[in-house]
Amino acid sequence: MTTTTDVRTAVVARGLTKVYGEGDAAVRALRGIDVAFATGAFTAIMGPSGSGKSTLMHCLAGLDSVTDGEVRIGDVEITRLTDKQLTLLRRDRVGFIFQAFNLLPTLTAEQNIRLPLEIASRQADQVLFDRVIETVGLRDRLKHRPGELSGGQQQRVAVARALIGKPQVIFADEPTGNLDSRSGAEVLDFLRRSVRELGQTIVMVTHDPVAASYADRVVFLRDGSLVSELHNPTPQTVLDTLVALEA
Numbered sequence: 001m002t003t004t005t006d007v008r009t010a011v012v013a014r015g016l017t018k019v020y021g022e023g024d025a026a027v028r029a030l031r032g033i034d035v036a037f038a039t040g041a042f043t044a045i046m047g048p049s050g051s052g053k054s055t056l057m058h059c060l061a062g063l064d065s066v067t068d069g070e071v072r073i074g075d076v077e078i079t080r081l082t083d084k085q086l087t088l089l090r091r092d093r094v095g096f097i098f099q100a101f102n103l104l105p106t107l108t109a110e111q112n113i114r115l116p117l118e119i120a121s122r123q124a125d126q127v128l129f130d131r132v133i134e135t136v137g138l139r140d141r142l143k144h145r146p147g148e149l150s151g152g153q154q155q156r157v158a159v160a161r162a163l164i165g166k167p168q169v170i171f172a173d174e175p176t177g178n179l180d181s182r183s184g185a186e187v188l189d190f191l192r193r194s195v196r197e198l199g200q201t202i203v204m205v206t207h208d209p210v211a212a213s214y215a216d217r218v219v220f221l222r223d224g225s226l227v228s229e230l231h232n233p234t235p236q237t238v239l240d241t242l243v244a245l246e247a
């Protein structure tokens with residue numbers, strides 16, 4: 001598996017190890033993972049329940065500390081940063097999309113989308129804003145509050161919010177977990193278009209072989225180790241790989 005750190009690589013982990021607890025209660029959630037995520041690619045992380053998917057994403061995104069090893073986002077070795085530096089890095093370079101859309105209910109869709117930039121005192125790039133709004137099809141919903149939007153529309157607002165800051169990478173944790181299959185397909189299609197058309201880099205954790213098939217590449221975890229990967233996956237090849245892993 002490649003671990004090169006050239007400009008085409010957005011995120012790299014080397015020897016990434018995460019142990020929860022100590023002594024007899026210790027759980028080795030990640031056992032020395034080497035993985036690289038290419039810039040402008042859509043990668044899915046899959047594996048059986050408890051295999052370490054969420055832990056890997058949290059360590060890659062600087063949301064959780066690592067026990068050993070390194071993580072680099074762009075040219076920044078995040079495992080060496082102080083908490084304050086990490087907060088700034090997450091704010092300025094990383095986008096997040098969660099299963100629960102995490103929108104502020106009193107703000108309109110547009111205000112939710114612009115909020116992270118406002119917090120960071122950054123100017124929205126109006127050309128990008130318009131392009132993102134067109135891409136996710138929200139033009140006629142900008143003045144609506146989240147409670148007036150469907151689940152799929154709310155998640156599209158969350159996708160737009162993540163895209164608008166032009167982060168080096170977006171981490172998505174089960175982004176379609178709360179959506180019906182049609183809304184889920186729409187959101188996945190927007191994620192894929194943001195990679196193809198805006199050059200965005202996306203790393204997504206999912207249980208769903210259909211969701212994973214929207215990615216360019218799928219990496220598979222088992223018991224805290226990376227054990228397999230697929231390029232240009234289909235739902236069937238993802239399912240076959242999962243079945244083989246769980247055998």
Ligand SMILES: Nc1ncnc2c1ncn2[C@@H]1O[C@H](COP(=O)(O)OP(=O)(O)OP(=O)(O)O)[C@@H](O)[C@H]1O
Nearest residue numbers: 020021027029047048049050051052053054055056
């Ligand atoms: N805070 C924690 N304290 C102790 N053990 C933990 C903690 N978080 C996760 N674990 C353990 O680490 C291992 C990996 O968990 P993780 O949540 O990363 O797996 P996952 O593949 O995302 O699972 P799922 O698909 O069920 O969400 C599991 O054995 C889990 O019980």
